[in-house]
Amino acid sequence: MLKKVNHIGIAVKSIEEAKRFYEAIGLVVEGEEVVEEQKVRVAFIQVGETRIELLEATSEDSPVAKFIGKRGEGIHHIAFQVDDVEKALEVLKNKGVRLIDEKPRRGAHNTRIAFIHPKSTNGVLVELCQEG
Numbered sequence: 001m002l003k004k005v006n007h008i009g010i011a012v013k014s015i016e017e018a019k020r021f022y023e024a025i026g027l028v029v030e031g032e033e034v035v036e037e038q039k040v041r042v043a044f045i046q047v048g049e050t051r052i053e054l055l056e057a058t059s060e061d062s063p064v065a066k067f068i069g070k071r072g073e074g075i076h077h078i079a080f081q082v083d084d085v086e087k088a089l090e091v092l093k094n095k096g097v098r099l100i101d102e103k104p105r106r107g108a109h110n111t112r113i114a115f116i117h118p119k120s121t122n123g124v125l126v127e128l129c130q131e132g
């Protein structure tokens, strides 16, 4: 069901500022996009088969601003790639896994995503991510 780690989301105060580290080690920061309904700006860094996703809040009531306020900058979520996010949600639900999203929502770069409740994942926010 899970193909690979599609990306690791990192909550940052400023993408502009965070870029400097990744560029200093020779990586390319690209694909900036605002996901309006989730109040985040994202940028991607391809690293081999996976990516780092930098997440910056677009408003004070953004979940990313709340996360940074509570825990500081750092790893926000891990996203596993699946072929069919709806099917994956159904399988997990039937196995008693607590979901945040019962239905997929739109993610960055034309993906369909859904979050699993951290209560079912040892405190880590897990995203399921279907490309295309």
Ligand code: CMX
Pocket (backbone or CB within 6 Å): 009, 035, 038, 040, 042, 053, 055, 063, 064, 067, 075, 076, 077, 079, 100, 106, 107, 108, 109, 111, 113, 115, 117, 118, 123, 124, 125, 127
């Ligand atoms: N890490 C660990 N726990 C987290 C968490 C995180 N990053 N974010 C939320 N939680 C916990 C909360 O503390 C809460 O726990 P309790 O139920 O014990 O209080 C629980 O998860 C539910 O969180 P919530 O904020 O009450 O629930 P919401 O439904 O309002 O929001 C979520 C959940 C995950 C969608 C939201 O917090 C969030 O992070 N939204 C931004 C999503 C994002 O990163 N989008 C980027 C684009 C997507 C992409 O393409 O990758």
